[in-house]
C-alpha cells in the first residue's frame with residue numbers, strides 16, 4: 001500500500017471508533033503480531049493511546065523489553081488473518097509467514113509496519129505505571145502512516161464470540177467538532 005505521512009494531530013480520528021488493531025513488536029530480530037481491541041485514545045497531540053495487552057501474550061514480553069510497537073489498522077478483508085494472529089502465539093509460529101502478512105521497516109521504531117493494513121502508527125511506551133496491575137501500557141504515537149486512497153475504511157469492531165461489526169459510511173454533523 002502506498003502510505004503517506006499523516007499529521008499527528010489527526011491520529012485520534014483513526015482510533016476513536018475503536019477498530020481492532022494488529023500490534024507488531026520486534027525483539028532480537030524476531031517480529032511478531034497479535035490482534036488487539038482493548039485500547040483507547042488518551043490525548044490529541046502528541047497522540048497517546050492506552051493499550052491493554054495480557055501478560056500471557058508473547059507480545060507483552062517484547063513490549064516490556066523493547067518499549068516499542070506499531071499499531072496497524074486492518075480492514076474487513078483481513079478478517080480471517082486478524083482472527084488467525086489473535087488465536088495463536090508468536091512463541092511457536094512465524095505469524096507473518098503463516099498468515100501472509102508483509103512486514104515493512106518503520107521509520108522510528110524497531111517493530112514493523114504491516115503493508116496490508118491501511119494505516120500504521122509507530123509507538124513508544126511512555127508510561128508503565130498501570131502495567132503490573134492492569135497490563136495497561138500508555139503509548140505515544142511518534143509517526144503515523146496512512147493510505148490516503150482508502151476513503152471510508154471498513155474497519156473491524158470486535159463484538160465478542162467471533163462477531164465483528166464493520167464500519168460503514170462517514171456522516172457529517174453541522175455542529176463544530178474537532
Ligand SMILES: Cc1cc2nc3c(=O)[nH]c(=O)nc-3n(C[C@H](O)[C@H](O)[C@H](O)COP(=O)(O)O)c2cc1C
Pocket residue numbers: 020032033034035036037038039052053054055056057058059060082083085086087088089090091158
Ligand atoms: C479480535 C481479537 C481481539 C483481541 N484483543 C486483545 C486485547 O485487546 N488484548 C490482549 O491481550 N489480547 C487480545 N486478543 C488476543 C491476542 O491477540 C492473542 O492472545 C494472541 O494469540 C497473542 O499473541 P502473542 O502470544 O503472539 O503475543 C485479541 C484477539 C482477537 C481475535
